[in-house]
Every structure is written in structure tokens, then in C-alpha cells.
Amino acid sequence: MELEIRHLRVVHAIAEAGSITKAAASLGLSQPALTAQLQRLERMLGGELFHRGRSGAQPTPLGEVVLTRARAVLPILDDLHATVEKRRPTDPDPTTLRLGCLPAPLGSRLVVVVSDLLPDRKVSLHVYRSVEQVLQLLADGRMELAVVSDWPGAEITPAAGVDWATVAVEPLFVLLAAGHPLAAADEVDLADLADEEWLFDECEETGFLNQFQSACARAGFTPRYRQAMPPAVGLPLVALGHAVALAQPATPHPDLAVRPLAGTPLTARHVLVWPKRGCLARHVAHIRAGLAEEYRSLAAGSPVYAAWLAAHGELSEDAAGFTDR
Numbered sequence: 001m002e003l004e005i006r007h008l009r010v011v012h013a014i015a016e017a018g019s020i021t022k023a024a025a026s027l028g029l030s031q032p033a034l035t036a037q038l039q040r041l042e043r044m045l046g047g048e049l050f051h052r053g054r055s056g057a058q059p060t061p062l063g064e065v066v067l068t069r070a071r072a073v074l075p076i077l078d079d080l081h082a083t084v085e086k087r088r089p090t091d092p093d094p095t096t097l098r099l100g101c102l103p104a105p106l107g108s109r110l111v112v113v114v115s116d117l118l119p120d121r122k123v124s125l126h127v128y129r130s131v132e133q134v135l136q137l138l139a140d141g142r143m144e145l146a147v148v149s150d151w152p153g154a155e156i157t158p159a160a161g162v163d164w165a166t167v168a169v170e171p172l173f174v175l176l177a178a179g180h181p182l183a184a185a186d187e188v189d190l191a192d193l194a195d196e197e198w199l200f201d202e203c204e205e206t207g208f209l210n211q212f213q214s215a216c217a218r219a220g221f222t223p224r225y226r227q228a229m230p231p232a233v234g235l236p237l238v239a240l241g242h243a244v245a246l247a248q249p250a251t252p253h254p255d256l257a258v259r260p261l262a263g264t265p266l267t268a269r270h271v272l273v274w275p276k277r278g279c280l281a282r283h284v285a286h287i288r289a290g291l292a293e294e295y296r297s298l299a300a301g302s303p304v305y306a307a308w309l310a311a312h313g314e315l316s317e318d319a320a321g322f323t324d325r
Contacts, residue, residue: 005077006133007041008070010034011049015067018056029132030157036207037132096122097280100134100146103127103231105251106167106270109294110147113287114280131156138162138275145274145284147291152321153214154207156271163281164273165288168295169315169322171308172266173249176257177241183257190261194221199234199243208268212246215265249305250298258304264312267320270295 009027014034017023024034042049049063059067097114101107111125126143128134131150137143139159147167150156158164174193176183182192194216200209216223226234226243237243239255247253248268249260272288274280280287299305 003041003044005074006136007037008066008074010037010041011063011066012070012074014038014050014057015059015063018058020050020052020057023057024157027159029135029159030155032154032207033132033157036154036210095120096124097145098143099123099125100137100143100148101125101127102129102131102134102148104147104149104248104270105298106147106291106295109298110145110287110291113290113294114145117283117286117290135159135162135273138273138278141275141278144278144280145272145287147270147272149268149270151207151211151268152323153211155269155322156273158273161276162273163276163284164271165284166317167270167272167288167291169267169269169317169320170249170299171260171264171315171320172246172268173258173260173304175235175238175245175247175253176259177239178255178257180241180244180257182259185259187260187262189219190215190263190265191219191221193244194219196224196244197226197242198223199226199238199245200228201231201234211266218265249308250295250302252302258302260304260308264315264320267315267322269317269320269322 010023013023013027014020017026020034020038021031024031027034029037038049045062045066047062048060049066050057050059097118099107099110099114101110107125107127111123114121115123128137131148134143134146134148135156135158138146139162148156156164174188176188182188198212213223226237234243235245235253235256238245246266247258249258272284272291274284299309
């Protein structure tokens with residue numbers, strides 16, 4: 001992960017507000033979402049940026065260094081952005097619909113649904129690694145529609161003017177080497193994986209990792225991690241038996257054993273998000289229904305997940321641990 005302008009805005013907002021809670025409100029984010037962003041940034045920079053206590057959030061020496069640069073850079077970039085926006089044509093390509101997603105199969109299915117619904121419009125799909133980045137693009141009017149994921153305890157909180165709707169809620173399954181001793185089991189108890197090394201994407205959302213760590217704690221162990229790396233590099237290590245990983249159950253993994261976790265300790269939610277006054281707002285009900293059907297098609301194509309759904313049924317948001325916002 002590289003330092004981006006949004007990271008500087010996070011540091012600046014926290015310093016100006018004096019607390020993460022107030023900064024989250026000013027940025028249109030939930031407190032857990034902003035905390036997750038800050039934690040990722042601190043890991044990337046190698047140290048704490050703020051001391052958090054009863055008196056609020058105060059910059060550390062490292063935080064002061066970043067804050068000083070942010071205060072110098074942000075006004076210049078804001079001025080540049082305003083200047084460019086004034087010179088930008090109002091709608092350089094009014095026929096193109098800009099869609100966004102995280103790296104997951106539903107992104108391509110979103111293109112199919114929108115293209116079938118509006119065949120006279122061109123569609124472009126942009127893949128991002130950060131939920132917050134997608135939400136900001138929607139709030140800025142630079143994207144018409146997106147599908148993202150969130151987790152219990154780290155639910156998305158879109159900015160004012162951006163709306164959302166749930167598409168599907170799902171369990172998370174474990175990925176094992178085909179020859180792993182647990183690969184023959186119908187389901188795997190999380191506690192039986194206590195001695196494994198876990199593989200995660202280098203850009204995995206902190207909210208997801210927090211959910212995983214809490215589930216492991218309830219199962220009686222602290223997970224051990226391999227070095228974070230992209231799936232293209234890491235999943236072959238799983239296939240060779242050097243690690244295990246978690247995955248969305250509808251995502252195909254032909255060279256790996258995909259197994260449910262007993263008791264469904266981990267869940268995720270796929271969420272459709274869009275500007276309330278955007279050109280696709282009036283089509284959202286049809287798009288949501290179409291995307292939900294595409295998700296069911298993906299699930300039916302995964303024998304293990306299809307069997308799980310036949311036994312358990314579709315998850316509700318309450319059953320999966322999501323809270324109302």
C-alpha cells in the first residue's frame with residue numbers, strides 16, 4: 001500500500017477534530033471505519049500517529065511529521081482540483097456509466113446486470129482495494145454505482161448523499177490444500193486450525209481482520225500469520241500446504257479444498273452503494289434484484305456452498321451479526 005491523498009486527509013481531520021469520533025463524523029465515516037483506516041496507515045508508516053486517551057487524539061512525533069506535510073500539501077491539491085474541475089467539460093461522455101467494485105466476482109456480474117438493463121449505455125468497471133476510496137468517489141459524483149463488502153462491527157457508513165442496500169449476506173469458508181487432513185471433512189471447526197499459519201491479502205480490510213481475530217479468540221487461540229501477499233502469490237502456498245486462508249464461498253478455487261466453518265463464526269455482506277441523486281438511483285431496485293440473482297447463480301455453481309445453503313438457508317443480517325445503522 002502506498003501513501004495516498006486520502007491518508008493525509010485522515011490525519012488532518014483527526015488532528016483538527018481532536019478525536020477519532022468527531023473526525024469520522026466530519027468525513028462521513030463510521031468510527032470503526034476511520035479507526036481501520038488509521039491502523040492501516042500506521043502499519044504502513046511503521047508507528048503510531050496519534051496518542052489516544054481521555055483527552056482525545058494527540059499527534060505523536062511521527063504524526064506531527066505527517067501532519068505538517070499534510071497541512072502544506074492539501075491546500076495546494078484542493079486548489080488544483082478546483083481549477084481542473086472548472087476547466088473540465090460538464091459531461092465528457094454522458095453515455096458511459098462508471099461502476100466500481102472490490103476484487104470479487106460480483107463486480108463483473110454488476111456489469112452484466114447494468115448492461116442488460118440499460119443496453120444503450122456504455123459501462124466502465126473500476127476495481128479498488130479500499131471500501132473508503134469507493135465511497136469517496138461516489139460522494140464526489142465520480143462514480144454512478146458500486147458493489148462493496150463489509151463485516152459485522154465494521155459496517156460501512158456512506159457520506160450524506162450516498163445510499164446503500166444489501167445484496168447478499170454470506171458465511172466465510174476456509175481454503176485448504178487438497179491433501180490437508182481436514183479437507184475430507186464436511187465442515188471444519190475453527191479451533192482445529194489453531195496450529196495453522198493464516199494467509200491474508202496484503203490490502204485486507206482491518207475490519208475483516210478484527211472479526212477474524214475475535215472469532216479465533218472465542219475459539220481459544222491467537223492466529224499466526226504468514227507475511228501478507230497478493231492472492232496470486234499466496235494461494236499457491238495454500239495449495240502446497242504451507243498456509244490456510246479464508247474466502248467468499250461463491251468464489252471458485254479449483255485447486256483448493258473449500259470447506260465451511262462449523263457454527264458460521266465469520267460472515268460478510270455485499271452492499272450496493274450509489275449517489276442518491278445519481279442517474280442510476282431510479283434503477284437501483286432492478287439492479288439490486290438482478291445482482292442478487294447473479295449472486296445466487298454464483299452460489300449454485302459452487303457445490304460446497306450450494307450444499308451449505310440447502311442445509312442452512314440464506315443468512316439474514318441479524319443472524320450474521322450486523323447492526324442497524
